[in-house]
Amino acid sequence: MYVPLRTLQRAVRLAGDLADLDDPAGFVGIVLPGLATLVGCDVLTYNEIGPAESETSYADYPHGALDRATQPVFAAYVSEHPLVRHHRSAGVGEPVKISDFLSRERFHRLGLYAEFFRHIPVEHQMAVSLPGPDDLVIGIALNRSRTDFTETDRALLSVLRAPLQRALLRARSRHQAQHGLALAMSHGLAQLTNRELEVLQLVALGRTNVAIAHALDISPRTAAKHLEHIYRKLGVTSRAAAVARTAGRVG
Secondary structure: OOOOHHHHHHHHHOOOOOOOOHHHHHHHHHHHHHHHHHOOOOOOEEEEEEEHHHHOOEEOOOOOOOHHHHHHHHHHHHHHOOHHHHHHOOOOOEEEEHOOOOOOOHHHHHHHHHHHHHHOOOOEEEEEEOOOOOOOOOEEEEEEEEEEEEEEHHHHHHHHHHHHHHHHHHHHHHHHHHHHHHHHHHHOOOOHHHHHHHHHHHHHOOOHHHHHHHHHHOOOOHHHHHHHHEEEEEEOOOHHHHHHHHHHOOO
């Protein structure tokens, strides 16, 4: 399998862009355009599919490519989707194509195609799933109207799945930690100085001492000293414990 150097550089750039993601709400805005530059396709979607129709939604790229009024139609027929059925039953998220399961003729017989995909149009799709809370299926789907996806396309998406998954889980964790810390700070942490609170906020976002130093225009040694003071005042010995202890003071 040959992958052009430019494609590899774009893949590395996408992974780098995701490294600083602090809020899962920003995931779609980075990933869909990034994948569009890596794998040629007409439309990409980020899908959240729950057990009930009301829990099913999608975001598209390019934005506005799909009519928002069709979301209920997709939700009504999503149970027919061969890739969703596969991800639910197999419990794995590796990239799969509609053509792995259905011929084009059988795909066209689905209500999902007749009522939804036919109007986009989508004749070929490859999707990868990522871990979601509870019974939620999170899928990133790449769509084409003319030619099917290749094994090179599948291999590239397969390699990218791990960093995409890590980025989404990390963003959720950072967002939760930041939310908990914000609540704790609103209740007052008189024992910490303003600078220590700034450091603790960056710790909650998973920043290293070097990154904290860069953000606050201080030296890494000074950042480490601030952390030592935070640990002593909160009675903890680690970064994770400091964030957890602070959030635990809410209530």
